[in-house]
Amino acid sequence: MSGIAIVGLDCAFPGAPDAEAYWELLMRGGESVGEVPPQRWEADELPDSVPESARAGINRGGFVAGADGFDNDFFALSPREAAAMDPQQRLLLQCAWRALEDSGQAPGALAGTDTGVFIGVMGGEWGRLRMGDPSRVTPQLGAGSAAGMTANRISYHLNLTGPSLAVDTACSSSLVAVHLAANALLAGECDTALAGGVNLVLTPALGLMYSQLGLGSPDGRCKPFSADADGIGRSDGLGLVVLRRLEDAVADGQRIYAVIRGSAVNQDGRSNGVTAPNRWSQQKVLEAAYRRAGVTADKITFVEAHGTGTALGDAIECAALGGVHAVPREKTCAVGSVKGNIGHTEGAAGIAGLIKVALALHHRIVPASRHADRENAQLRLAERGLRLLKSPMRLPAGEILAGVSSIGMGGTNAHMVLAGPPRTPRRAARPAGETEPVGVFTVTGDTPDALRRNLADQAEAFARRPRGGAASLGFSSNRVKTGLPYRFAVAARDTTELAERLRQAAAHGIDASTPAHRSWTRPVVAFVYTGQGTQYPAMTAGLYRDSAAYRHFLGEADAALTRHTGRSARESILRGDEAGYDAGDAQTALFAVGYALTRTLGELGVRPAAVLGHSLGEYAAAVAAGVLDLPQAAELVAARARLMRNLPAGGGMLAVGAGPEALAELLAAEPTLALAAVNSPADTVISGPLDALDRAAAQLAGRGLRTRRLDVARAFHSPLMTPVATGLRELADGLRPAAPRLPMASTRYGRLLHDEPLDAAYWAGQATEPVLFGAALTALATEVAPTHLVEIGPRPTLLPLARRAGLAPGTEHLHPVPGPEADGRQLAELVATLYRAGLDPEWAALYPAEYRTVERLRPYVFSSENRYWSRRDDRAVTPAAPVERPVAPVPAPVAAPAPAADDPVLAAVIEAVVTVGLYQPDRIVPATRFYEDLGFDSVMIMQLKDVVQEALPHLGEVSIRQLLPALRTVGSLADFLRELALARVS
Template identity: 40%
Template sequence: MAPKSGAQRSSDIAVVGMSCRLPGAPGIDEFWHLLTTGGSAIERRADGTWRGSLEGAADFDAAFFDMTPRQAAAADPQQRLMLELGWTALENAGIVPGGLAGTDTGVFVGIAADDYAALLHRSATPVSGHTATGLSRGMAANRLSYLLGLRGPSLAVDSAQSSSLVAVHLACESLRRGESDLAIVGGVSLILAEDSTAGMELMGALSPDGRCHTFDARANGYVRGEGGACVVLKPLERALADGDRVHCVVRGSAVNNDGGGSTLTTPHREAQAAVLRAAYERAGVGPDQVSYVELHGTGTPVGDPVEAAALGAVLGTAQGRNAPLSVGSVKTNVGHLEAAAGLVGFVKAALCVREGVVPPSLNHATPNPAIPMDRLNLRVPTRLEPWPHPDERATGRLRLAGVSSFGMGGTNAHVVVEEAPASEAPVAGELVEPGAVALPPVVPVVVSGRSAGAVAELAGRVRESAGSGGLVDVGLSSVVSRSVFEHRSVVLAGDSAELSAGLDAVAGGVPLPGVVSGVASVGGGRSVFVFPGAGAKWAGMALGLWAESAVFAESMARCEAAFEGLVEWRLADVLGDGAALEREDVVQPASFAVMVSLAALWRSLGVVPDAVVGHS
């Protein structure tokens, strides 16, 4: 009997952060919207070619990443894109990038194109001291490691189109060996030299009608796309213990090579079947339990039938399967991102198992006659569908998907992705459950950047995404999950409408009550706790916090234990009694207990004083 999914193992790896910049989708939320609405970002360009183009690919804030204008100009835009993706993915994971210095965090980047080097060598641009590092593909990983002060492995992976999914495999193995304690995995691909497209066209790989018809009778090649994606990986046991939000779990993966097909670029069915079998064996789950596979799915007349035959042999017709295997390809939405394609498919699969739905695969009407879908027990969803097996939770199974990526030189990769397990631990960044305790009447939300313009731009982005979380969560994540820079605006909001209005004011540079903006000193500031004496009290002080904060309550209980036998009253009684607080023998110890407990609460949140002052 095949083992069930959902059985947690020490080798399981959690995906705790994600980011992307893709055609028609500048972020994860936009990407998911594009997928679920069946959107296509493929457009015909003025030169007649079809492409999934990345808007603003040349835009880059060099100063933010501690690069001079000359360094930035010499650096391949793929390096710059990787810096942006890595930073955003860490913040999505609730990790302040600057706090990773000195850690064994690894960086693994799938990258293959060298268009920028080709352009630079053909131009009259003089070689400089920044040229060597600017054009080296290895620097796509190394720059991020240098920026953040990381000590783990840092390497670029080039196995052609399978590069970024191979990078996921290598990162997971590094985490399992203990070589890395956290891993940042990226994939980037930008089309900067038009002759690179001409080369793929001469190979016969590109679709003349500008559509990728995966597994369809019209399959005639793919459309190129550009952009990138990034994920943050961490051992599942540690992620759950730390209260991280887990998007999905990597159960296992495998990589192999065709080992000599009929030609260098012709795929080999048995080699693809072998990588599938190895991946599910390492994942510890039966191949009949996978419900969806994100295909390599390039829509080529040769590649599609080979991939389908391997999938059908290992997964579609696996013993115990009681429904056809659903398959699809994100290349129909955004194009083939080549070295970054595998990671884009991985992010799509992660979102599918997290949300429990399967987006449509576009451009599919009539199955390829060379692919016997019924016999292979495969199907291509052409509309948004609920997860193929909605009863999985009731049977103890978690949603399970596979991701395939194959390089044109025969390097094959497959990763097994599972829904995150249910966790009773609070997710980092969630202070309270709605309705469980009284929320603060006003929440400060901090927006910061290295320039006033950066603050305004970020305020606009926060405004767009603020509706997806509670007001307290937005306020907490603004200071806990993001780096705080010297240019700052603080929006004081009592509800979502006030927050939206305040963020709009910051984005537009318009003064508004409840919004404070300025420039703070960074790095040299110190904190001082002031402990007031008699006079700084009121009836009912601290009772709400005592009920809401476990840290505060524990400290107050310790104070009560210390007072026992010395006083004839209890703190919980006198704090609500205005007359009692007028007695000197009550107010002094009561104020002491409240102040000490407040200090304990601040320290638990990371605010440790450099000095303390007080009186009485």
């Protein structure tokens, strides 16, 4: 296996704001050329020397909508820096994020990796517009105008440490950038690469040059290979592809659009002019690319040509293509050029063609070539083995090879050979009647508004899809749509349900029903394990059906128990008859369920910070805490079950709605009864012979106290359990338990364990002494402070009790199998809840293996609220938009907001921050962080220092070294400056 896989892409072209719209434009044969927006230049700005016949073409072209919009807050860039940046840099930052998402990974997951960035960019119109006036030059403008920063910005803001470079070979820049990226991958310089290019038409200058060279189209449209071809029409465009070595992409299960089999770059050398194309060099670059790809020309099905629509350029390119492709072949080679749809995107021309070919191979159909209906007969396409597509061409089964050409004015030529993606086995259809697994769909945003915006966008996308399963979509979102601070997650079984739940969340915003909030810490989860009496027929059967992890761990527990019981706990758990459980089967079954649930949650990344077990539940809790291993616990539980099964019948338990002090007189009068459990100050259980319990129930009812007979067949936690205690003591005499690895609250002692061993004496006493659940849970809540209580058992009993009694207040209560109807949905919802609270789950364990595939999701929707655009005279700046202002040497002061007026130091700091970054004053509060929220860098810190010193002259000189430790928040800097002033006065 060899080659470079295209695993992700994103783009924006005229009339096509994303890859989906781009493909739709190509398939319908659309064209997106129009009048120049007044934001760029006015039609009357052209010199008088420009002929009238050329003016229309220069003032028309393809323009990306909303090119002035930029979500600077997302990238922690100040308004001042955003306004100074070349809009090409701004658009590429957003494009890079979306392309990485499209590759099936959260962009933040690549931070610190050797991912490379290779950007083709032609010319520097922004710099020429902005840097010509020395009085306007600022550090931000200098960095914002540099071509090299188009790549470096991406590497910096995404913290990518691989090669990062800009390439300018004129119109072939972006394809050359992809060529360099592929070679860097093959050389091992990086393991992932972002490659592509950008072009924004900001001035009419290049259009004037085309006109003077006789290359400009009078109507601003490119008509490649057409009899009507009359020149170049300029256009905006940007696109990026994510590249990986093919074997790595396959190993990681990434979706592959196409595979780069080989590429070549060469130069015309000294030909008939530095700007003139050279047929023989173009032919040689084709031959070199095919040679490196290990293919012959007759195997190429179609070629995306450079195809500018100039008479000379088309003629030379077709001659070069014909020189290679006019060989014996079954079918002629289809040829076309996307410039007929979107115009000539110059530095982004190569990536426009590459993405078109990758999408064609992915969809297995080649769009028709616009303007093919009037083919230029002088090009002699047929005799050269070439043809224009007048309608879309379906690609046959088997491997398909295609070529992409890009030719730079100046003589740098590039050609690339692509193949379709490797075949992957189709996921088998689920048997009829079998339900789809539940997935958890995640969405994150950098602000609450961003989260709502993206929830709505995803909901709309799923609403348009046919109804289908949601599991693989959930898995995809878990890999891609995570990492930003504001989180949302929802469990869903199909796309219809998913769309509705996302829509509801977007509409209702962030409230109690959709607790999507910024989580600064991980949740603190405590597990509480139920005891006997919670069993029922076929308990956890739904989860067993839906969760492979639960099936596996229940099998582990069953095997460990069967060695000592000779009977299957799993069978007794899953059987659906009404035979019920005897005293022995119930205990082994409940222990197995507790163990399997604990391990299943652990596989999902839900691990307890503390545990508590109620009576029998202490055995599973001890395993979770590392006190006992599974074989030790299974042997003890099996022995306990056997000993209790052998006890004579006749005992029972009675729950009473009162505290133990209210039962003291009754227990003294009935010496055969014992206090069995104190679950809360008003919830007690007594245990003993049935006749004594009947007398007690009648007496308590007469006092107006609530009583309820428990569904048990023995008098647990009473002196009647003494034979069990004796047997456990003898069996566990040699037991050497480990110290707990995490806090364990003992319901025997009613507190957290310290140095007490859970040895034979402990388990013997635990069988006869009262269960002090209320005290134990109170101690756990006090000392561990859990944010979430998760009950481990087949149905909720402890959580309702804790809620009624007010135990562990402030915690959220969760249960993975809350009753007989539970299945995989409740487990998924528990994980979704904890994810919203800050947990980062191990998502793969939630899904069957065949659903762990990455599907394409809608890309991140950035805010378009902030607009940054400036012409030479600033006339086109939107009134509400931030305006670039001169900085000499630091920005002019801006008035401080009123809230800080009573604190002159804080007011001065806020004023300085607003001045340096051009932030809205009401946005700056004491808790605002300099680096994470405001994007401060070394240049801004220097400017901040100067402004602060000027505003607070009594401080004197403050060094950067002194300032740096205080630059955590606006408030921390104000505190430091206040203390510094006091120290210098004293």
